Amino acid sequence: MSDTVETSAVDFQQRALQLAGEQTSAAWLDALRYEGTEQWLAAAWPGRRTELWKYTPLNSLQRGDFRRWGAGQSCDLADDALLTLDAIRLVFVNGEFDAEASDCQAAEVVRFSQANTEQRQVIATHLGKIVDTKRHLFASLSNAWVNDGVLVHVPRNAALKKPVYLVHVSTPGAEAATVNQRTLIVLEDSATAEVIEHFISDEQAQNGFVNSLTEISIGANAALTHYRMNLEEEHLLHIGGVHVVLQRDARYHGFTLAEGSTLKRLDYQIYHRGQGAHADLNGVYLPRNNQLLDYHTNVEHEVPHCTTSEVFRGIIADSARAVFNGRIHIHPDAQKTLAELSNKNLLTSDKAEVDTKPELEIYADDVRCAHGATVAQLDQTAMFYLRSRGLSETQASTMLSFGFVNELLQELPREEVREHLHARLHTLFAKEHFSA
Amino acid sequence: MTEQVESLIRKDYSAGFHTSIESETLRPGLDEEVIRFISAKKDEPEWMLDWRLKAFRAWQEMEEPTWAHVHYPTPDFQALSYYSAPKSMANKPKSLDEVDPELLETYAKLGIPLHEQEALAGVAVDAVFDSVSVVTTYRAKLEEAGVIFCSISEAVKRFPDLVKKYLGSVVPQKDNFYAALNSAVFSDGSFVYIPKGVRCPMELSTYFRINEMNTGQFERTLIVADEGSYVSYLEGCTAPMRDENQLHAAVVELVALDDAQIKYSTVQNWYPGDKEGKGGIYNFVTKRGLCQRNARISWTQVETGSAVTWKYPSCILKGDNSVGEFYSVALTNNFQQADTGTKMIHLGKNTRSTIVAKGISAGRSQSAYRGLVRINAGATGARNYTQCDSLLIGDRCGAHTFPYIESKNPSAVIEHEATTSKVSDDQLFLCQQRGLDAEKAVSMIVNGFCREVFKELPMEFAVEAGKLLEVSLEGSVG
Numbered sequence: 001m002s003d004t005v006e007t008s009a010v011d012f013q014q015r016a017l018q019l020a021g022e023q024t025s026a027a028w029l030d031a032l033r034y035e036g037t038e039q040w041l042a043a044a045w046p047g048r049r050t051e052l053w054k055y056t057p058l059n060s061l062q063r064g065d066f067r068r069w070g071a072g073q074s075c076d077l078a079d080d081a082l083l084t085l086d087a088i089r090l091v092f093v094n095g096e097f098d099a100e101a102s103d104c105q106a107a108e109v110v111r112f113s114q115a116n117t118e119q120r121q122v123i124a125t126h127l128g129k130i131v132d133t134k135r136h137l138f139a140s141l142s143n144a145w146v147n148d149g150v151l152v153h154v155p156r157n158a159a160l161k162k163p164v165y166l167v168h169v170s171t172p173g174a175e176a177a178t179v180n181q182r183t184l185i186v187l188e189d190s191a192t193a194e195v196i197e198h199f200i201s202d203e204q205a206q207n208g209f210v211n212s213l214t215e216i217s218i219g220a221n222a223a224l225t226h227y228r229m230n231l232e233e234e235h236l237l238h239i240g241g242v243h244v245v246l247q248r249d250a251r252y253h254g255f256t257l258a259e260g261s262t263l264k265r266l267d268y269q270i271y272h273r274g275q276g277a278h279a280d281l282n283g284v285y286l287p288r289n290n291q292l293l294d295y296h297t298n299v300e301h302e303v304p305h306c307t308t309s310e311v312f313r314g315i316i317a318d319s320a321r322a323v324f325n326g327r328i329h330i331h332p333d334a335q336k337t338l339a340e341l342s343n344k345n346l347l348t349s350d351k352a353e354v355d356t357k358p359e360l361e362i363y364a365d366d367v368r369c370a371h372g373a374t375v376a377q378l379d380q381t382a383m384f385y386l387r388s389r390g391l392s393e394t395q396a397s398t399m400l401s402f403g404f405v406n407e408l409l410q411e412l413p414r415e416e417v418r419e420h421l422h423a424r425l426h427t428l429f430a431k432e433h434f435s436a
Numbered sequence: 437m438t439e440q441v442e443s444l445i446r447k448d449y450s451a452g453f454h455t456s457i458e459s460e461t462l463r464p465g466l467d468e469e470v471i472r473f474i475s476a477k478k479d480e481p482e483w484m485l486d487w488r489l490k491a492f493r494a495w496q497e498m499e500e501p502t503w504a505h506v507h508y509p510t511p512d513f514q515a516l517s518y519y520s521a522p523k524s525m526a527n528k529p530k531s532l533d534e535v536d537p538e539l540l541e542t543y544a545k546l547g548i549p550l551h552e553q554e555a556l557a558g559v560a561v562d563a564v565f566d567s568v569s570v571v572t573t574y575r576a577k578l579e580e581a582g583v584i585f586c587s588i589s590e591a592v593k594r595f596p597d598l599v600k601k602y603l604g605s606v607v608p609q610k611d612n613f614y615a616a617l618n619s620a621v622f623s624d625g626s627f628v629y630i631p632k633g634v635r636c637p638m639e640l641s642t643y644f645r646i647n648e649m650n651t652g653q654f655e656r657t658l659i660v661a662d663e664g665s666y667v668s669y670l671e672g673c674t675a676p677m678r679d680e681n682q683l684h685a686a687v688v689e690l691v692a693l694d695d696a697q698i699k700y701s702t703v704q705n706w707y708p709g710d711k712e713g714k715g716g717i718y719n720f721v722t723k724r725g726l727c728q729r730n731a732r733i734s735w736t737q738v739e740t741g742s743a744v745t746w747k748y749p750s751c752i753l754k755g756d757n758s759v760g761e762f763y764s765v766a767l768t769n770n771f772q773q774a775d776t777g778t779k780m781i782h783l784g785k786n787t788r789s790t791i792v793a794k795g796i797s798a799g800r801s802q803s804a805y806r807g808l809v810r811i812n813a814g815a816t817g818a819r820n821y822t823q824c825d826s827l828l829i830g831d832r833c834g835a836h837t838f839p840y841i842e843s844k845n846p847s848a849v850i851e852h853e854a855t856t857s858k859v860s861d862d863q864l865f866l867c868q869q870r871g872l873d874a875e876k877a878v879s880m881i882v883n884g885f886c887r888e889v890f891k892e893l894p895m896e897f898a899v900e901a902g903k904l905l906e907v908s909l910e911g912s913v914g
Contacts, residue, residue: 051503332832347846350813358852360837365828365858375811375843375850 008062009045015066016040016141019178022069025147026113028120032128036143039133043140052135055323055355056294060263061237066209070094070170070177077169080423081200085416087165090150094171094208095179097148101167108193109164112149112182122153127184130215131243135298136267138239142180142213149182154191156219163194163414170201170208170236181212187222189247194225196417201232212240218250220274227417230258230266231424234291241267246306248274252281255412257421258295259428260287260320268297272306272334282408283312286428287320294323301334304364308339313405319351326371327359334364341371346378346404348397398429462519468492471620474519478589478623481596491609491619498613504775505804505836508744511683511718516652518621562587562626562642564655574638581637583667584629588656591627598629602660606689606726606752614685614720614746618654622687625655630665630696639894641670644686652683659689661696661731668699668894673706673741681709681743683718690725690733694755697732698725701893702749703901706741713771713800716743723747729755729784736892738901739766739774748806750779753787753815760789763889767905768801768833777807777824777838782815782848793824794886796905797833804836811848818848826856827885829878879905 020037046053072093088109091101097111110119127149133140152164168181187193197214210232218224230238238261244252258266264287270279279299287293299308308328316322326341345354358371378400386396402425409425412418462473471492475485500510561573562585578585584595591599609619626642644655661667673684684706692698700723709716719742725733735749751760762778780789795803805824826835837854859881867877883890883902890898 335831345843347843347848350846351844352846353842353844355840355842357838357840358854359839360826360854360856361834362826362828362836362856363832363834365831365833367828367856367858369856371837371852371854373839373841373850373852375841375848377846377849 009058012062012064012066013040013045016144019066019069020144023145023147023180028124029112029146032143033146035128036140036146039140040144043137046137052296055321056263056265056292058263061209061239064207064209064237065176066178068175068177070096070173070179070208072096072098073171077200077202082167083165083196083198083416083420085163085165085196087163087196088160089165089167091167091169092181093169094173094177095168095181106160106162108154108158108160109150109152112151115151119151119153122186123151123184126186126215126217128215130217130245131213131241132269135269136241136243138211139213139241139243142182142211145180145211146182147180149184152183152185152193152195154187154193154222156188157190158188159191160193163196165196166198168197168199168210168212170210170232172202173208176207176209179208179210181210183214185214185216185224185226187218187224189219190221191219192223194414196227196414197229199230199232199238201236203233207235209237210240212238214240214242216242216244216252218244218246218252220248220250222247223251223253225253225413226255227412227414228254228256229417229421230256230264232259232261234259234261234289236261237263239263239265241269243269244279245271245273246277246279249276250274251277252279254279254281255408256281256283258283258285258293260285260289260291260293260322262290263292265294265296268295270297270299270308272299272301272303272308275303275305277303277306278308280309282310282411284405284408285312285314285322285324286425287314287322288317289320290318291320292323293320296325298327299329299339301328301330301337301339303331304333304335304337306334306337308341310341311408312343313408314344314354315346315348315401315404316352316354317348319349321353321355324354324356325359326357327361328369328371330362330364330367330369332363335366337364337367337369339367339369343371343373344404345373345375346401347375348378348401394430398426401429402426460521462517464517465514466516466518466621470518474621474623477519478592480589480592483596483600484592487604487609488620491616492621494610495613495616495620498610498616500613504746504806505802505838506744506746506773506775508681508718508773511681513617516683518652518654519623562640564624564626564642564644577637582631582634583636584627585640586627588622588625588627588658591658595627595629598660599627599658602689602691603658604689606691606724607687607722612722615687615722618656618685618687618722622654622656625657625686627657628659628667628669630661630667632662633664634662635665636667639668639670641672644671644673652685654684655686657686657688659698659700660691661693661698663693664695666697669701670894671700671702673704681716681718683720684742685720686722688721688723688749692725692727692731692733692758694729694731696728699734700725700736700749702735702737702739704737704739704741704745708741708772709743709770711770713743716772717741718743719745719747721747723749724752725750725760726752727755727758727760727787730757731755732759732761734761734763734892735778736763736889737765738889738893738905739764739776740905742774743772745772745774745776747776748778750781751789752781752783753789754783756784757786758784759787762789762791762793763892764793765796765886765889765901765905766794766803767796768798768803770799770801772801774801774803775806776803777805779808780810780820782809782811782818782820784815786817787815788819789821791820791822791824792888794889795824795826795835796829796882796885797826797835798829800832802834802836804838805854806838808840809842809850809852811843811845811850813844815845816847818845820848820850822850822852824854825885826854827882828856828858
């Protein structure tokens with residue numbers, strides 16, 4: 001590590017603290033902010049020798065000049081940028097709530113700043129308590145920066161009638177803007193909900209850093225379906241985390257899809273804390289150009305009789321780099337665990353790179369665990385077959401690339417999401433640089 | 437099933453005896469003086485001493501690695517003795533008749549044939565006792581074929597050009613903490629050179645024995661297979677049972693030039709410590725092979741011993757069309773810990789590698805597979821297949837998998853598969869219902885689990901490995 005990098009890391013850390021000082025959140029969040037600041041100060045800056053950041057240099061973050069918070073403004077998005085969906089919709093532009101674009105009539109969904117006493121109690125109980133900042137450095141920064149956020153709180157035995165649709169838009173500004181995005185989802189026993197998180201940006205949003213953190217607590221026998229789409233413009237830096245705690249017989253159905261950017265790092269942490277809990281998490285990552293996209297997932301099986309199924313597919317084009325790390329940790333008493341992880345990668349260019357590491361750490365014997373990882377290019381025989389049927393090279397490779405990830409898209413229960421992504425991927429694959 | 441089986445298979449570490457033999461052991465501690473002493477003792481040329489000192493100075497700057505999934509108190513490097521030799525070896529005996537009978541007795545007890553006429557199937561053996569090579573058998577016959585097989589200290593004197601050219605060419609002095617330590621203080625080991633186009637007429641083998649207390653063993657093996665040659669090399673190791681931990685830090689370098697083939701097999705049976713986890717060998721080994729064009733290196737290892745193992749036999753596939761293979765069975769029982777695996781670095785075009793790793797954990801042991809498959813941008817058409825399976829016996833052991841896969845070439849095809857499961861009750865029930873007792877049933881299932889690896893071992897070793905597994909698994913079924 002050269003000195004310059006070290007200095008710029010310190011600069012970034014200092015600027016981050018200044019930003020934290022400028023944040024004007026309610027006094028009842030002060031304790032969390034104080035705690036976050038302490039942790040941020042104490043944490044070592046990750047370098048090449050930090051295992052969790054081995055393949056993901058933070059240079060672009062260090063180089064960025066993040067001195068000011070993003071400000072709300074009217075945004076000019078393409079017509080098809082958002083889902084057409086009958087939902088409880090909250091729109092944030094550069095981290096600021098946009099009341100006009102939102103449609104929030106449900107008592108279960110509220111911003112932190114609008115929370116009543118009871119809801120504040122829920123926030124105080126869960127916010128910052130689900131995430132383990134040791135495994136996710138930027139969570140402590142998120143704590144230090146906490147201002148507003150969204151609480152989805154579904155009471156016992158209730159079901160949300162409409163899905164919750166959270167839209168985070170980044171728009172261009174003269175200076176680099178910083179956004180701290182925070183979501184807390186709490187499902188009491190036997191509750192059900194569906195939440196869609198959608199990150200997009202204006203085509204011109206050239207500079208900015210989004211630090212996002214979603215904490216999820218799923219009570220006994222409750223079920224959450226959660227979509228997270230990171231479809232921002234490629235110069236926007238994004239570091240995000242999703243942390244899920246599952247109680248007895250709880251279910252979490254997660255889906256995540258991301259396009260790359262100069263730096264995009266997404267962490268998923270799932271904790272099985274009650275017997276019979278089930279989590280499935282499917283993901284698709286599509287970096288291209290000169291992008292970097294890093295997914296780190298970690299599933300902690302702390303109790304017996306839980307199941308996990310995780311499938312990630314990636315298509316890496318141009319000079320892009322994808323990093324995938326999938327860890328499954330079975331604790332000593334977590335017998336009768338079933339856990340599976342599969343990671344498949346398709347490299348479509350000579351300069352593309354993928355670094356994948358599926359990890360198993362197992363301390364119980366009566367378990368069935370498997371993981372698999374593959375890296376390959378488009379099947380030449382399949383290409384030949386399609387060409388011989390009269391398809392152009394672009395058409396053929398689009399079709400094959402699509403087939404590679406479609407398995408995961410097809411299963412999505414929410415039709416609007418499926419169709420939106422379908423259309424989006426079609427345009428993406430058809431672009432010239434995605435041909436083999 | 438529990439108690440009956442436990443008593444059935446509670447056998448002891450049979451190689452755990454100590455030979456009382458007069459030894460010359462250097463005072464504990466490590467400084468330049470010690471290195472000068474070792475070098476002088478071995479009558480080494482100046483360049484060799486410089487090489488060692490360079491490594492030592494690098495080592496002083498380095499820190500012990502902590503990334504491995506093992507826990508142990510850091511060895512006190514100043515409390516170890518870095519040289520120990522049986523006194524009777526002071527004037528090196530010319531033939532087997534002059535070797536101390538106590539020493540021969542030791543090897544006879546271990547079942548290692550040093551008498552050529554008694555040796556089965558003609559395996560040439562280099563026997564290393566603490567810090568020195570005791571004897572190398574079948575030398576005459578090997579020399580006829582042009583094969584050089586001797587201890588490394590002898591090679592430094594007799595074949596300085598070869599040693600100078602290749603020593604440290606695959607594992608540089610500064611490679612890692614233990615490799616640097618080894619480069620500074622290595623005492624003995626084997627040197628093999630197979631000339632162009634020669635197929636080595638017999639299996640070569642080295643047998644390592646730690647005997648003296650408070651010593652560390654640091655052997656260095658260098659095998660050079662010249663163009664178009666072939667050699668199969670076996671390595672075995674044992675140590676007496678002692679309460680304190682002893683250190684073994686070896687370096688093995690393989691060089692396979694164009695079209696050459698090296699097959700390196702290890703049966704590692706260092707003393708693993710007792711049932712409470714007391715004592716045992718710390719086995720920190722660096723093994724690496726370099727493949728030139730069309731060359732092939734194949735590592736086969738059966739790891740049953742050592743309290744702590746830290747070992748990653750690797751292949752650098754530099755030449756086009758070269759092939760690397762790694763077959764491993766790592767069995768841990770009681771309090772043993774193993775962090776082992778391989779690295780396959782694909783540099784050349786159309787390079788291929790296969791990794792088959794089987795881990796068996798029993799008792800309170802922890803075993804980890806850690807592997808790296810790296811495909812560099814130039815490795816067009818590279819192919820890797822990795823399979824690592826773990827078998828768990830007992831509910832307090834752990835099995836872990838840390839595979840790193842890095843690919844920079846789209847034409848490369850990499851597959852990795854890992855599974856973890858236990859010896860299933862159904863399988864046990866079926867075997868027992870067919871009249872096998874529980875111990876036989878477990879042993880059969882485990883042997884079946886490891887078959888893919890055992891079939892890669894030379895015949896005599898495969899038999900030994902199978903038996904070793906049975907013994908090592910003792911007390912673990914329940």
